[in-house]
Amino acid sequence: MTATHAIIRKAVTGARIFDGQTWHAGKALLVEDGTIAGIVGINDLLDGVETLDASGQLLVPGFIDLQVNGGGGVMLNDRQDVDGIRTICAAHAQFGTTALLPTLITDTFDIRAKAIAAGIEAKAAGVPGFLGLHLEGPHLSIARKGAHDPALIRPMDAADLDALLACKGAFDAMMITAAPENTTVEQVASLTASGFVVSIGHTDSGYATVVAYADAGARTVTHLFNAMSPLGHREPGVVGAALDRGDLFAGIIADGFHVDPVSMGIALRAKAGPSRIFIVTDAMSTIGSDQTGFTLNGREIFRKDGRLTLADGTLAGADIDMLSSVRFVHERLGLPLDEALRMASAYPADAMRIEERKGRLLPGLDADFVLMSQSLDMVSTWIGGACVFEA
Known part of the structure; x- marks a missing residue:
């Protein structure tokens, strides 16, 4: 009997997202099992995905x-x-x-x-x-x-x-x-x-x-x-x-x-x-x-x-x-x-030659990111898709 693995999906919506290269507005950061699945349109989110509303905030690489x-x-x-x-x-x-x-x-x-x-x-x-x-x-x-x-x-x-x-x-x-x-x-x-x-x-x-x-x-x-x-x-x-x-x-x-x-x-x-x-x-x-x-x-x-x-x-x-x-x-x-x-x-x-894992919010990389206010005040810190600090 093969063990099943539940994919944990969540999406952060409402924020202005910087992926390490460009800024994205009106998009959502999609996380699956602790990694970045992509930056997608709100209408492209699947039903049942857990969402976090970060309206008015900045979402940037950790x-x-x-x-x-x-x-x-x-x-x-x-x-x-x-x-x-x-x-x-x-x-x-x-x-x-x-x-x-x-x-x-x-x-x-x-x-x-x-x-x-x-x-x-x-x-x-x-x-x-x-x-x-x-x-x-x-x-x-x-x-x-x-x-x-x-x-x-x-x-x-x-x-x-x-x-x-x-x-x-x-x-x-x-x-x-x-x-x-x-x-x-x-x-x-x-x-x-x-x-x-x-x-x-x-x-x-x-x-x-x-x-x-x-x-x-x-x-x-x-x-x-x-x-x-x-x-x-x-x-x-x-x-x-x-x-x-x-x-x-x-x-x-x-x-x-x-x-x-x-x-x-x-x-x-x-x-x-x-x-x-x-x-x-x-x-x-x-x-x-x-x-x-x-x-x-x-x-x-x-x-x-x-x-x-x-x-x-x-x-x-x-x-x-x-x-x-x-x-x-x-x-x-x-x-x-x-x-x-x-x-x-x-x-x-x-x-450090770890750009294939960290440093940007690109598909396949670790979901390490920071939510900040527009005035660059801390909101929360996320490592591997999990919140480790909340202001």
Whole structure:
């Protein structure tokens, strides 16, 4: 006897829909079994389909955040378990993030191993919003350490590489930020071949070195402008390479503190394609919480006026969510709303090579979407066709 499978259909009606490419009015988003079945006319809906009236709202692809250190009062560095990852994902779902990479800041070999094990458990448990891990360090440059603990920064050795290669196939997406000062092109090539997206970051390297690492497989640049060699008139640096190389994506923190809005606008206009600049939050545990501060590797981080800093004033991650970031690039930089939305959904999906599953509202892709008011206030967040947050 063959078991029958009931197809669960629902339709969202009344909203102005952005599918990641174009806007649709007077249509319905049709969801079947957690995936997008299509954007159809109201008269094309079958009888008996469950409908959700979203009249007057905007329906857009769910946000994808590739750099999330924490949320809901939890830092991945402090809590490597399924519940910790679940808390981080749920905190960011309040602001439209439907897929994210919990990010481990530079730490010990053992902490990294625990984070990877927790990520494997989170995937097995089907934690909503969990995409994989981003390992930011410890193989960085001390000269461009930012808020990373210099005592924990070190070269990538054979044991490190073996531990990372063992992650092959474990996650839907996996990213590592590394600096040429503490990794080799051969290591980057091996990581790329195993499925990692290698991101160049926290480095003082010059243009030629970045080009060599991109040729070896590095695909993205971590938080453009921050913790990297700048664009100079005789040495283009990491910033110059990121903008000049059409095959390098780049994340950017859109809070107005990490990068001046003028510099952001220049970078967006200068970026060579087809790869794009995408939004990351670099968010810490403060998102979705009332924390006034926390500790990182034993050092106190202070929260004040939208900034997170060490005692010496060094920026230590960001205190911003994805919806606020979208608003910033739309309202402050003057980007069209559709392009601001692509920076938070389609482009990070492309960077991670998951565009056949996420980042757009096209047939066959995951039904991850956000309902917002016309003034870009949150209404609800949906992952796999299920509502995970309602304002």
